[in-house]
Each structure stands twice: as C-alpha cells, then as structure tokens.
Amino acid sequence: MSVHLADQDRQALIVALSHLPGLAAADTAVLPELTGLGAVTCGTDTAEDGRRVWAVLDL
Template sequence: MNDWGRRVSLHLANQDRQVLIVVLSRWAGLAATDQRVLPAVAALGATSCGADTAQDGRRLWAVLDL
C-alpha cells in the first residue's frame, strides 16, 4: 500500500487449504483504493480479493489457495 501510513498490520488465517491475508493501514482520510490494485492482486493468483476505506484507514484482503 502506497499511502504513507506509519502503522500497518498484517493478519493471516487459514482454513480448508486456503489462506486469508488482510493488510490494514492506519492512515486517516485516505482516498478510495486505486482501481488497478485489485486486478493486480487477482493476477497473482488470488481466489478472491477486496478493498475498502474507512475514516481510520484502508483494508486490503485476498484469499489464496495453498
């Protein structure tokens, strides 16, 4: 994420031979996620992926098969 946030957290979870990767960037007032990000993540082999932006930061997530 190229949003200049100083606090980023990474969360991982697995179930049924898949892994969920969630990245949280704690930078208030971010604009919506660049529309090129999700197709680029999907091209890396993600089963599904998404992004959202709230007042307290941005969240990107992807599910990958193991």
C-alpha cells in the same frame, strides 16, 4: 501498516491495514493485479481504523 494472516479450508486470507483513517479507495490497478497473482477473491474497503486490502489464496 499491519498485515494479518489466517487460514481455513486450505485457503489463506491476507489483510493489509493502513491504520490511517480517511484514506481514499485504493488504486484501481491493485485488485486486478492481486487476481493475476492467483488470488481467488480480493477486495478493499475503508473504515474508521483505516483502509484494508485483502486477498484469499488457495494453499
């Protein structure tokens, strides 16, 4: 697993990448929990390089 951080326009993007291809979609409770913690927007997707979960937070 790796975590990537970026910032732009007083917002931070946090991405967690599993690096394990073929994983199913994340638990449906994850995104509402991120929103409850203050994420402006968040999402999840899968690709050849693994599953990503991301969130954008105001700084």
